[in-house]
Amino acid sequence: MGTLWRAHDELGPVFSLKLGPKRMVVITGPADAQGVVNLPESTLSLRSVYRWVIPMFGEVLQAAPYEDYVDQREMMLPALRAKNLPNYLVSMVHETDEWLASLGDTGVFDATRGLERLSMSIAVRSFLGEDFLRRSGDYFWRQYVDLAEGMEILLPPKLPLPRLIRRDRARDRLFTLLLPKTAEARIEPDPERYGFLAHLVSGRYADGTPVTDEEVVGLILSLVFAAYETTAAQLAWALVLLLQHPDQLKQVVNEVDDAPALPTPGSLHALRRLQWNLREAERLRPITTMLWRYTEKAYKVGGYSVPAGWFTVLCPPITHRSPEVFDSPGEYDPDRFSPDRDPSGRAAATLINLGGGQHRCLGARFAESEMKVVLSMLLRSYSLSLVEADPPPSKKMGISRPASPCLVAYQRREPADPRVTEWLP
Amino acid sequence: MNDAMIDVEGLRKSFGKKAAVQDVSFTVPGGTVLGLLGPNGAGKTTVINCLSTLLRPDAGRVTVAGHDVLRDPAGVRASIALTGQFAAVDQVLTGRQNLVLFGRLLRLSRREAGERATELLSRFDLLEAGDKAVKEYSGGMRRRLDLAAALVVPRPVLVLDEPTTGLDPRSRHALWRVVRDLRVSGTTVLLTTQYLEEADRLADAIVVIDKGRVIATGTPDELKDKVGTTMCEVRLDDDAARERALAVLRGQWTDATESDGAVVVPGGDARTLTEIVRRLADTGIEADNVALRRPTLDDVFFALTGRGAGAPGNPGEVARAVR
Numbered sequence: 001m002g003t004l005w006r007a008h009d010e011l012g013p014v015f016s017l018k019l020g021p022k023r024m025v026v027i028t029g030p031a032d033a034q035g036v037v038n039l040p041e042s043t044l045s046l047r048s049v050y051r052w053v054i055p056m057f058g059e060v061l062q063a064a065p066y067e068d069y070v071d072q073r074e075m076m077l078p079a080l081r082a083k084n085l086p087n088y089l090v091s092m093v094h095e096t097d098e099w100l101a102s103l104g105d106t107g108v109f110d111a112t113r114g115l116e117r118l119s120m121s122i123a124v125r126s127f128l129g130e131d132f133l134r135r136s137g138d139y140f141w142r143q144y145v146d147l148a149e150g151m152e153i154l155l156p157p158k159l160p161l162p163r164l165i166r167r168d169r170a171r172d173r174l175f176t177l178l179l180p181k182t183a184e185a186r187i188e189p190d191p192e193r194y195g196f197l198a199h200l201v202s203g204r205y206a207d208g209t210p211v212t213d214e215e216v217v218g219l220i221l222s223l224v225f226a227a228y229e230t231t232a233a234q235l236a237w238a239l240v241l242l243l244q245h246p247d248q249l250k251q252v253v254n255e256v257d258d259a260p261a262l263p264t265p266g267s268l269h270a271l272r273r274l275q276w277n278l279r280e281a282e283r284l285r286p287i288t289t290m291l292w293r294y295t296e297k298a299y300k301v302g303g304y305s306v307p308a309g310w311f312t313v314l315c316p317p318i319t320h321r322s323p324e325v326f327d328s329p330g331e332y333d334p335d336r337f338s339p340d341r342d343p344s345g346r347a348a349a350t351l352i353n354l355g356g357g358q359h360r361c362l363g364a365r366f367a368e369s370e371m372k373v374v375l376s377m378l379l380r381s382y383s384l385s386l387v388e389a390d391p392p393p394s395k396k397m398g399i400s401r402p403a404s405p406c407l408v409a410y411q412r413r414e415p416a417d418p419r420v421t422e423w424l425p
Numbered sequence: 426m427n428d429a430m431i432d433v434e435g436l437r438k439s440f441g442k443k444a445a446v447q448d449v450s451f452t453v454p455g456g457t458v459l460g461l462l463g464p465n466g467a468g469k470t471t472v473i474n475c476l477s478t479l480l481r482p483d484a485g486r487v488t489v490a491g492h493d494v495l496r497d498p499a500g501v502r503a504s505i506a507l508t509g510q511f512a513a514v515d516q517v518l519t520g521r522q523n524l525v526l527f528g529r530l531l532r533l534s535r536r537e538a539g540e541r542a543t544e545l546l547s548r549f550d551l552l553e554a555g556d557k558a559v560k561e562y563s564g565g566m567r568r569r570l571d572l573a574a575a576l577v578v579p580r581p582v583l584v585l586d587e588p589t590t591g592l593d594p595r596s597r598h599a600l601w602r603v604v605r606d607l608r609v610s611g612t613t614v615l616l617t618t619q620y621l622e623e624a625d626r627l628a629d630a631i632v633v634i635d636k637g638r639v640i641a642t643g644t645p646d647e648l649k650d651k652v653g654t655t656m657c658e659v660r661l662d663d664d665a666a667r668e669r670a671l672a673v674l675r676g677q678w679t680d681a682t683e684s685d686g687a688v689v690v691p692g693g694d695a696r697t698l699t700e701i702v703r704r705l706a707d708t709g710i711e712a713d714n715v716a717l718r719r720p721t722l723d724d725v726f727f728a729l730t731g732r733g734a735g736a737p738g739n740p741g742e743v744a745r746a747v748r
Contacts, residue, residue, distance in 0.1 A: 086522060090529045192535050262530045264515035264523070414481075 001289060001317060004028075008318050014302035016310070024311035025295075025304070028318040030325050030350045032302050036293075036312060037356035041066050044293035044312055046359060053222065055157040055164075056147055056171060060218035068205065072219060075203030075211060076362055079196045085265050087191065088366060091125040092373040093263060100381050105412040108387060111236040112394070112404035115374070119232035120144070122370055123224050127196040128181065136177060143177075146170035148225065151398060171221075178217040186213075196223065223363075230287055231367045233401035235374060238281035240402055242375075243386045245332050252277055256376040268372045276334035278371055279348060284332060286316035286353035287399040316353040317400075325350045382410040429488075430455040430582055430613040431476065436485035438471050445471040446637045449485070453630075455581070458604065458614040460628030462621065462722070468637040469617040473586055476615070477505050490581050506580040508571045508588070514559055520546060520570050521555040527577045538577075545573040549603060565596020572603060583607060585616045589623060601626055621722035631722070633729060640729050649720045652728045653692040657701055660687045660714040670710050674701065684727055691728075693717070 004026060007015050013029030027033050036044065047069070050062035057063075061072055078084075099118045103109060120141055125133040132140075150167020157164070181194070182201060189198040200219055203211040211219075242249050255273045291314040298307050306312060321329040325347060326336060337347055354361040361367075378384070387407035394403040431453035438446045446468040453459040461469050474480040476487055478498040486493070492500030512527045514520075521542050528538030546555040549569040554562060559570065568588065575583070585604070589597040604627055608614055618624050624631050625645045633641040633648070641648055659674075661667035671688050674681045677700075678690045690701065698717050705712055 086518065086526045086529075089526070093530055094532070260513035262512045262527055264513070264518065264526060266515035266517050267513055 004315055004318060008315075012302075014304055019311065022311060023309075024313050025301075025306045026313045026315055027301055028315050028322075029302060030319055030322045033314050033319045033352055034350075034356065036301060036314065037291075037352060037359075039299060039357075041296075041358070043295070043297045043299050045296050046293060048294040049292040049311065052151065052153045052157070053225075055152075055167065056150065056225070057222045058214060058218035060215055061222050070358075071205045072203070072211070072215075073362060075200060076196075076219070076223075079191070079199035080362055080366065082265070082365075084191070085365070085369060088126045089263055089265070089268075089369065089373065091130070091195075092122050092370050093377070095121045095125060096374050096377045100377060103382075103410060106410065108407050108409050110405040111239055111391075111408050112233075112402050112406045115235050115239075116229060116232040117141070118374065119228040119235070119370070120224070123227040123231075125195065126366075127220055127223055127227075128178075129193050129195045129197065131193060132181065132195075140174070140177065143170040143173050144221075144224065147174065147221070148229065153397070174221060175214070175217055178220060179213055182213045182216045196220070226361075227363055227367070229401075230399060231370055233287040233399050234278075234282060234285075234367070235371050236402050236406060237285035237287070237400075238278050238371060238375065239378075239384075239408065240386065240391055240406065241281050241285065241332055242277055243384055243408070244389070248273075248277055248332070248334055252375075253379050256379050259376065261380070263373055263376070265369075268369055268376075271372055271376065272338075273334070274372055274375060275368075276337040278368065278375075279337045279351070280332060280334040282351055282353050283320040283326070284330075285400065286320055286351070287401060288353050288355075289317055289400050290315055291352065291355060314352055316351070319350065319352055322350070381412065383413055384411075385409050428455055429453065430490055431459070431615060432486070432488045433472070433476070434486045436472065436475060436487060437483045438475055438480060439483055444637055446475070446634075449634065449637070449639055451632045451639065451642060453613055453615060455613050456608065456611050457629040458608050458616060458627050460624030460631045461615060461617040461634065462619075462624045462631055462726070463617075463634040464619060467634045469634060470586060471637075472634070473507075473584055473615070473617060476501075477507050477584060478502055504580055504582050506575040506578075506583045508575040508585060512574045512577070514567065514570050514574055516560040517558060519556050519558055520551050520562070520566075520573075523559065523570065524573060524577055527574055531578050533578070541577060545576060548606070549573045550599065563596070565592050565599060568592060568596065568600060569603065572600070576607075581611075582613045582615070585614065587617055587619065589618070589620065597623075621726065625722050633726065635730050641725070645722065648722065648725045652720045652724050654719070655693060655717055656720050656724060657690040657693045657698050658687045658714075658716050658718055659689075659701060659705070659712045660716075661710070662686060662713055666710055669708070670705055670712070673704060673708050673710070677704065682727065684724070689724065691720070691724075 007017060007026065008028050013032060014025065014027050016023055016025045027036050045066070046062045047066065053061070053063045061069055064072060095118060099114070121133060121137065124137055124140060146166045147170040150164050150170070152164060182197065185194040185197045186201045189201055191198040197216070197220060200211065200216050205211070242252060252274050255271055259267050259271060293312040295306055295308050295310045295312050298305055300306070323329050335341060342348065354364050385408070387409055391402040391406040394401050429452045433452070434450045436446055436449040437444065449468070449472060451459065461472060463469050471480065475482045475494065476489060478494050478501050482494065488494070489501045490504035492504060494501050514523050518526065524542035524545055525538045528541050529535065533541060546552045549572065551566060551569060551573065554566055559567065562570065572588070589600055592600065601623070604614060604616070616624070616627060628645060630644055631642065631648060632639055641651070659670060661670055667683060667686070667688060671681060671683050674688060674690060681688055681690045690697065695717065698715060702712070702715055
């Protein structure tokens with residue numbers, strides 16, 4: 001990131017860099033970035049920059065031929081419709097409740113790892129069903145960690161490194177675990193029992209061909225990948241930033257205290273201040289630091305012509321601090337997203353951390369609901385503080401997240417807010 | 426179920442230096458309805474918040490279904506259904522979707538949650554509206570759905586904080602019917618209200634609080650007996666005439682009062698009534714209506730506090746709202 005910032009400062013909002021034998025153009029200006037995000041697939045393609053997912057999930061989604069990718073996105077839509085949100089809310093609330101119960105009255109948790117585990121449970125339960133989570137959740141998690149650790153963008157996929165060997169073994173085990181589950185879900189596609197999986201098995205391509213079991217498993221594994229680490233990391237940054245800003249924290253705590261304990265889509269939507277804080281966390285600490293595309297056809301941007309064969313790279317952390325759109329861009333100021341200060345919604349529209357155009361993140365609403373459920377339940381239960389005032393980002397490859405352990409001290413609030421299960425007879 | 430389901434003894438709660446509730450005691454036997462009656466700011470909501478563990482009492486002992494609010498708050502919470510407090514109905518979802526969602530969040534299985542939703546919709550006369558989005562509901566339907574949401578998981582104690590405030594008479598009557606049904610099925614109900622008629626219609630017993638203290642307890646009839654079994658009421662819509670009438674009648678009945686467009690003389694019988702009419706006629710005052718009636722709780726409140734049960738200093742407001 002340091003190199004990119006320096007280049008941006010010296011060269012302006014469009015610049016090119018050498019990447020070994022390849023060249024890339026980096027676009028940081030908000031308007032140019034928006035324009036580029038909306039270019040058609042025939043100009044900027046995803047497939048060739050997503051080859052790295054094939055050893056993990058097979059040739060699905062971004063790694064699939066473009067027409068298949070579009071159809072597979074289409075297959076996900078039924079599961080992500082607003083009317084299914086209440087079902088996912090149930091998973092989010094119950095898993096968060098269980099995590100909170102495990103914390104007890106006082107102690108310290110690792111925001112990075114703790115929220116990753118929680119987010120994984122929510123993802124697995126939502127995508128594969130509660131039954132699967134209870135029976136196979138721990139095994140799935142262990143295998144999945146090996147799979148995710150095997151993410152490799154630069155090296156050849158078959159290199160016999162221990163990490164990559166573990167990845168391949170984990171992938172085979174996960175397919176062995178999930179293929180029979182997929183067959184079961186085909187017989188009885190009950191979303192309550194099998195979650196997302198039940199929606200996916202009935203997916204068809206535009207020509208009428210049904211999606212195969214292998215593709216379904218690949219899609220589910222990619223969804224888990226897209227859902228758990230990203231949401232957990234964004235949530236961890238949001239929590240860190242809130243705890244660093246007591247004035248905002250206090251207002252958010254008041255807001256969640258006034259909200260009903262059992263969330264509904266509407267009550268989550270009403271958490272406006274929390275929403276601005278989440279947006280501000282996405283702005284200052286976007287977990288996607290670079291969005292990659294392959295230039296299939298030359299195009300013009302910011303007065304330059306980008307030749308075919310170059311990589312095109314967008315850089316959310318830089319674009320999100322553009323002084324053209326954001327006053328005092330380095331400051332944490334969630335109110336900049338309030339309707340009073342951003343009546344046209346321009347500030348929110350400038351954020352590109354969730355991609356955009358035809359590749360915009362399909363799970364954005366799901367993730368936002370999850371972040372709101374987890375944060376509101378956490379803040380209702382505990383007073384929290386950072387053990388280290390300024391947790392550094394992780395140096396690991398992939399998304400941006402606080403380095404583990406990112407310790408948060410907690411103390412049950414008095415009078416304690418009842419946990420959801422405590423309302424039960 | 427005749428043991429006390431709610432037992433409050435010497436409850437005190439202050440906010441800063443201001444005492445919101447002082448030395449409040451009452452008992453609610455199982456399967457009965459207690460009306461907690463008082464004007465705005467009397468301390469009703471503070472009592473309810475202490476009872477449902479949302480506030481810690483400063484002193485006193487409070488138990489609900491045998492659970493102490495301080496020693497076993499989880500037990501208390503598991504015994505109480507409280508409207509709007511922990512489950513607020515979602516406008517965008519249908520009535521049924523709301524009830525199923527709350528049931529699922531409270532860990533009923535999907536089948537159980539569905540059955541429970543149907544049962545509640547039917548009990549609260551919402552079966553037909555069940556598949557409509559809540560934003561299309563009337564105020565009364567909304568209030569009934571709120572109540573249904575609070576009862577998704579059955580509980581022995583139901584706490585209703587001003588359940589009919591702002592409702593039209595028809596909706597108010599529909600909600601009263603629901604509360605009576607719940608009582609018949611064994612639920613213990615604690616109800617706060619500013620409406621005297623509401624307490625009169627629903628409650629087996631009434632606790633009147635004012636400025637954080639209990640000023641009277643008893644059945645509705647016992648309370649009414651405190652101001653006598655009958656009252657003579659002289660309706661006079663003209664303000665000046667009413668004032669003159671009050672002065673005239675106080676000459677003979679010193680406890681005569683003015684209340685909501687009428688002069689009221691506590692006690693008395695048909696002869697008193699005749700006497701009143703004659704006295705007024707002698708001074709040339711013509712009453713719009715003269716009647717012998719049973720005292721209302723409004724009269725009781727008036728007798729106890731010297732003002733109406735509505736906003737302090739605004740006597741009669743509530744009585745009008747009720748009529």
